[in-house]
Amino acid sequence: KNQVEQSPQSLIILEGKNCTLQCNYTVSPFSNLRWYKQDTGRGPVSLTIMTFSENTKSNGRYTATLDADTKQSSLHITASQLSDSASYICVVTSNTGKLIFGQGTTLQVKP
Amino acid sequence: SAVISQKPSRDICQRGTSLTIQCQVDSQVTMMFWYRQQPGQSLTLIATANQGSEATYESGFVIDKFPISRPNLTFSTLTVSNMSPEDSSIYLCSVDGQISYNEQFFGPGTRLTVL
DSSP states (O other): OOOEEEEOSEEEEETTOOEEEEEEEOOOSEEEEEEEEEOTTSOOEEEEEEETTOOEEEETTEEEEEETTTTEEEEEEOSOOGGGOEEEEEEEEETTSOEEEOOOEEEEEEO | OOOEEEEOSEEEEOTTOOEEEEEEESSOOSEEEEEEEOTTOOEEEEEEEETTSOOEEOTTOOTTTSOEEEEETTEEEEEEOSOOGGGOEEEEEEEEOOSGGGOEEEOOOEEEEEO
């Protein structure tokens, strides 16, 4: 069964600190892996998109990594800001175009 | 990127009534998608709507409960029919970005509460 699992489920960090969110998937073969940020009451917004051949992709303070051999991805947030408080969703696209969503990690950045 | 708007942004409805959610895109797109996000859960695809054809529903979702219209390439509606409290969710419209990696863009969502 194609699955995407994220950890931790929730995370609280202090402003200015770094953090890393994890995503493990069983989707195979897959087309791409994306990380989305979803602010409360808003739709998800794309942060990074990686194909199976890419190892890392950055978007400002967000850096995603992908290990297609171990089927793991991470999203690293550097120098966190209060505005980073949101849910972060890992999404894997299968070769058939179907999107499989993770449950998300809820990040809270405190001053 | 595509700019997507949804109406209403939120609503509180009575059991047994129906609500129609509108999705407007600022450019023509081939495929539009409707998702449901139940409290504390991730997104679940309800159906895919292509202009000029019947919507394709995912397992567990039926047209009688979630009728969809797609009258043109920039607009779609999703109706939640005969609502019950279990239908309380955020409903999101999404479109295919039609660029590399088939990126999808999401609308802001409609937060529905059924009493």
